[in-house]
Amino acid sequence: MKTQWKMYLDHTTPPGAIVDFSAAAFLLQVAINLRLSLKIVEATPECHYLAERVMASADIYGEAREAGSALAFTDAEKALAEAVTLLAIELQQCSSPSGVVDASLTSRHSIAASRSTRIENNPVGHASL
Numbered sequence: 290m291k292t293q294w295k296m297y298l299d300h301t302t303p304p305g306a307i308v309d310f311s312a313a314a315f316l317l318q319v320a321i322n323l324r325l326s327l328k329i330v331e332a333t334p335e336c337h338y339l340a341e342r343v344m345a346s347a348d349i350y351g352e353a354r355e356a357g358s359a360l361a362f363t364d365a366e367k368a369l370a371e372a373v374t375l376l377a378i379e380l381q382q383c384s385s386p387s388g389v390v391d392a393s394l395t396s397r398h399s400i401a402a403s404r405s406t407r408i409e410n411n412p413v414g415h416a417s418l
Contacts, residue, residue, distance in 0.1 A: 294329040294380050295326075295377065298322065298326045298377055298380070301318075301322050301323060301343055301347065301369075303315075303354075310355065312348075312352055312354065312355045323340045330380055331383055331384050335379050336376065336383060339375050340376060342376070343372045343373055343376055346365065346371075346373075347369055349365045349368065349369075350362075350365040350368070350369045353365040
């Protein structure tokens, strides 16, 4: 179960070349996947700090990408990748909570926790989960 968090953390990376990028949708995607990653382990204060750093980096990345500034965008992408890497290293050190069943098996999170969340565009053009 230790590496199950990685499935969610993998979706905190930038989405690549898409035409209608939304900083808000990307930030929401990162927040959901970070929350699910942290629920799978006994998160330390360091994990929470690094998760906040990932969120801040994702916010800066989204703003830079929407602004279209190439240099700021590149720097923000590197900072986000570094923050995600540091969080992944810390999460590897965390143990699974005792007595907690896999999040995908709980009725409250059955749909959301059974798969990572990626914001995609539907045919109408609005972001959907």
